Amino acid sequence: MQIKDVLLVPGAGAFFYDDQAAIRAGAIQDGFVYIGEPVTPGFTSIRIPAFSLSIGLVLGDDTVVWGDMMGVQYSGAGGRDPLFDASQISVFTSRVVVPRLLDVDVSRFRTSCAKVFKPVERQRLPSAVEYGVSQALLRAAAHLQRKTMAEIICTEFDLPLPTFRIPIYCQSGDAREINVDKMIMKGVDVLPHGLINSRQKFGVNGQTFMEFVRGVAARIRDFGRPGYHPVLHFDVYGWIGHEISLEPQQIADFICRVADSVPGFTLNVESPADFGSTQAQIENYAKIVSILDSRGSDARIVVDERCNTLEDIRLFAEAKGAHLVQIKTPDVGSLADTTRAVLVCKANGVGAYVGGSCTETDLSAQASVHVSMATQADMMLAKPGMGVDEGFSIVGNEQNRLLAILNRRATENVR
Template identity: 80%
Template sequence: MQIKDVLLAPGSGAFFYDDQAAIRVGASQDGFIYLGEPLTPGFTSIRVPASSLSIGLVLVDDMVVWGDMMSVQYSGAGGRDALFDIKQMSGLTSRVMVPRLLDVDAARYLDACSKVFEPFEQERLPLAIEYGVSQALLRAAAHLHRETMAEIVCAEFDLTLPTRKVPIYCQCGDAREINVDKMILKAVDVLPHGLINSRQKFGVDGQTFMELVKWVATRTRQIGRPGYHPVLHFDVYGWIGQEIGLEPQLIADFICRVADSVPGFTLNIEFPADFGSTQAQIENYAKIVSILDNRGSSARIVVDERCNTLEDIRLFAEAKAAHLIQIKTPDVGSIADTARAVLLCKENKVGAYVGGSCTETDLSAHASVHISVATQADMMLAKPGMGVDEAFSIVGNEQNRLLAMLNRRRIRNETLDENTVSHAEVS
């Protein structure tokens, strides 16, 4: 077989793992740390440096291809897997994954994923393992076929080679003003995230949040280049529901007021409320979406929490319980399922946003770009980290390099086809 050895290397993610439960009940910040005791199992403090585990597949020609495992920033929240533990993941990978990887045909990507991700002791493997291993297998297939990862995805899912750029969405972290200015000067397609993850940031009746939205719109007009018109996207971490109430009509009314305060802009509102379960989230988000659509509002609902796995995404898409679904790559598991999720959203005429987390790495970000471009997602997250510059350059440059390679491949294929036709005519 093409894989003759497996390497593991501990690493770090680009940001921190945060205890969302502790932050939501009011943990105060002291500089960059949060004060108080953690509430989510696995956390030794409210903010923990993100860790990762790289897996390297040694191929028959001694080429080593890598993938990275990690959790998302708010691990253990909203039905997600527990906090990432390098020691635990390393042990499980060595015992279970390595024997499987040494026994697959790495040139056949989807088939290889299917075989190595079979349940272990009647349980699904940790999603972080699926995520990292599936990246490495995608790189292995690309190397063996001498193609890009995007071309492997297109071939496996019977997709045409893409030509369109996927819009990039940046997140500002807590350095809102400086990072919003950076985003505007760099003409980012979708901005700024906002990190509205506390009562203080949302404000009484949402006034603080509404002022931020208006400021971003105003700032865009002030310093943006002529013709620049980004989508405004804010993640409110459920605070509309917490502050306004868990009534779909009231939530929709509030969102409409925010959208009306920035006329001319498309407004994405991510995670407006947490209704406590996946089923409740689907039912109530569908009501909010319906109300906004009937009003002709420019606001769009983006689902995140309680929509983690491919099956969750299917349920939300079929119920039209969002205008846009964040496919949070480490939570989905295998990156092949991220591709399936985008295609599933398209089948149901729901927007597909290939997201992820600030805790990811450059390797996982590159792989996500290839999935996003191959499937022609509606937008993708600039990652990893909470800084604008690094994430935007990593994702943006990888996309531009990929499209240049695909364009060359397309021109070459067209030339070959023309020569074949000409030869046939002469014959």
């Protein structure tokens, strides 16, 4: 049950790291490149290719199980960890984490995470390290026990085995129109994100955004298959607060107008405003939620920025500071904590959305599927990348494969 050796291999994430502060300040986009000087520490340009670091655990039978570390697209923003530096993370992992891994019994996932992720000088390990290493530890436990990763989560957290798929949510990136059509053709459950991350995309008084919302609903009505009725989900990156108001009442009024423009659809609005701190975000989001609920609106507030760690998620859930919490897996860190985060949301009657970032990899996406299915989250992100097709197939196929394995075992047990 011990690890014989540890491999560290640099790799690529599936998208790019972007300087959100520079984009928000008005950086001009020229093709795929942003023109201007970076603002957030660590960025050498406003948009840089995402990189990752793979960690391989060599087990006693010489099987190697892998996990991938990376940051999120908007690293260093909204209280998140700074820009992911693969070389620095590799040095830290070799010095601090590898000795711990070589001294742990990996047959029990939660126990091994607790031992490996102990603080260093009262400081938590970088969330990217926890994320990648926990993927490898979960795969190790699954290999040793000859189970799926979902079964390990269900056993260790005393959860029933999943019996059905969970809704998949796709994000469009900047290729909004083409990717919206792809999502409709493929029958995606929740769409389209929209990447409303600049004044140009939001528009004066939000008019450009509202037109886009109405346009997405029209495309669904025109080209969706009979009975297809997805949830509409738009991430506005705080632009309602920037362009309309930071007053909860006015934010709620605007969101209601948007929801009223697409009757019959559930409307998710992610990150309507950034109030500058976790506590301010909780208090003001809770007010917006309360106003929308009192009006019986079909709109739901989704929190992302300022809600990064398991403790942040607990605070938002307990305060009803959102209808739906994005559990941004690389920011939360350990997959054990992602599991706990979903359960905390459920215990408080708040929706749990296992998200993440377009900068992730196939391995991190597949591991996220098993946690999402085991906990029966309300929805999960199609990842990695921004192309729709790749992330949707990786996440959807892994869900289907998992259910096929579990159904076969259930049938065998009945016999």
